[in-house]
Every structure is written in structure tokens, then in C-alpha cells.
Amino acid sequence: MIIVITPEEFVQQESEIINELFLEGLDLLHIRKPFVNSKEIADFIHKINPEFHHQLVLHSHHHLAEDFDISRLHFREIDRQNGLHQFFKNKIISTSVHEIETFNELNESWEYAFISPVFPSISKKGYGENSNILNDIKKRNNSNVKLMALGGINENNIQEVFESDIDGVALLGAIWESNEPLNVFKKCRQTSLCN
Numbered sequence: 001m002i003i004v005i006t007p008e009e010f011v012q013q014e015s016e017i018i019n020e021l022f023l024e025g026l027d028l029l030h031i032r033k034p035f036v037n038s039k040e041i042a043d044f045i046h047k048i049n050p051e052f053h054h055q056l057v058l059h060s061h062h063h064l065a066e067d068f069d070i071s072r073l074h075f076r077e078i079d080r081q082n083g084l085h086q087f088f089k090n091k092i093i094s095t096s097v098h099e100i101e102t103f104n105e106l107n108e109s110w111e112y113a114f115i116s117p118v119f120p121s122i123s124k125k126g127y128g129e130n131s132n133i134l135n136d137i138k139k140r141n142n143s144n145v146k147l148m149a150l151g152g153i154n155e156n157n158i159q160e161v162f163e164s165d166i167d168g169v170a171l172l173g174a175i176w177e178s179n180e181p182l183n184v185f186k187k188c189r190q191t192s193l194c195n
Helices: 014-023 038-046 050-055 064-068 077-081 100-104 133-139 158-162 181-193
Strands: 002-005 028-031 056-058 072-075 092-097 110-115 146-150 168-171
Touching: 002 181, 014 028, 014 050, 014 181, 028 038, 028 050, 038 064, 050 056, 056 064, 077 092, 092 100, 100 110, 100 133, 133 146, 158 168, 158 181, 168 181
Parallel strands: 002 028, 002 168, 028 056, 056 072, 072 092, 092 110, 110 146, 146 168
Antiparallel strands: none
16 A cells, blocks of 8 residues: 655646646555645645545544545544544544554554654654664564555665565655655555555
8 A cells, every 4th residue: 555645835737736646656645734724725625626625534633524524534643642533534644653562552443554754754854863763674564554664765675664564654755845746656555556
């Protein structure tokens, strides 16, 4: 599975690129724009082809899910710890972790969890430089929740990630900091299909 996470700020032709990514086989798009208000998120979703709305995941402004028939919500680690996900019944939920021990404790109400940073981040300079997550994944013992690798993954190192015990990857900087986001995505997807 390949997930793409939006950049925090809007970028030029973002919705057009997203529609193209879906046409190229993108599984899910996480809409993560922490500094953007509800109306701006709604306007943004309107620009994404409605046939792909069931593949959108909201990180914030969860109430918009009803307006757009979105069934997937993501909760940050702090929000999970505070139990915010319990207010959203009948939704497919995901979360984030930073240690495999935390992941191993998640119950089956979570469809998947991001674990990060796998490699030094592309979009957050200096973040994840001393990460041991690929090694730590060997301690995975939770088969009820899918594990998605996040952080610094691109077309050059994605093969190494798929050789570890993960169920998919999430791309952010590799897509949005590239001059050829579709080509990067196609290369990453090709690698994922071979694994």
C-alpha cells in the first residue's frame, strides 16, 4: 500500500497532482494541513475528484467527513492518548507512533499506524538522523494493525523498506519536494508492486 500525505501548506497545482496520483494508483491520501481552517480544507476537497473521496483521510476538521462522505480519520499520538477517536463511531481510524513497542500495544480498532521516522526526513531537515526504526521493526508482534513506514522514504530507498516487516509506506517530501512528483510516485509504486 502506498499513502501520500499532503504538505502542511498549499502548493501550486496540488489538487491537480493529487487527482493524477489517484489515476496512477495511489491507495490513500492523508490531508494533513494543521494551519488551515475548515473552509479552506472544504474548498480543497472540492477540487479533488469526488470518485476519490472514499480514499481521503482527514487529520483535522474531522466533522467535514460527513459533508464529503469520507470514512477515514487519522489521529495524532497525543489525540489517541486523549481518546479523541472514541467520539467517531463507524469510521476507519489510523494513528501515528514513534516506537515499535507503542505499535505493539495498539488494539484492533486501528486499521493501521504510521511509524516514523524511518530515514532522515526530506521535508523536516535534521529530523530522524539517528533513527533505528527499520531495525526495531524486527520486534513487531502486533498482527492486528497494519504498519506503515513514514519518513525520508523515496524511490531510492523504498526497496529497503519493503524488505522489512511493514505493510506499506507513506510518502511526503519525496512527492512534494520533487519537480516530477508523478514520476517519483510511479517509481515508488512499481517497487511496491514487486514486493
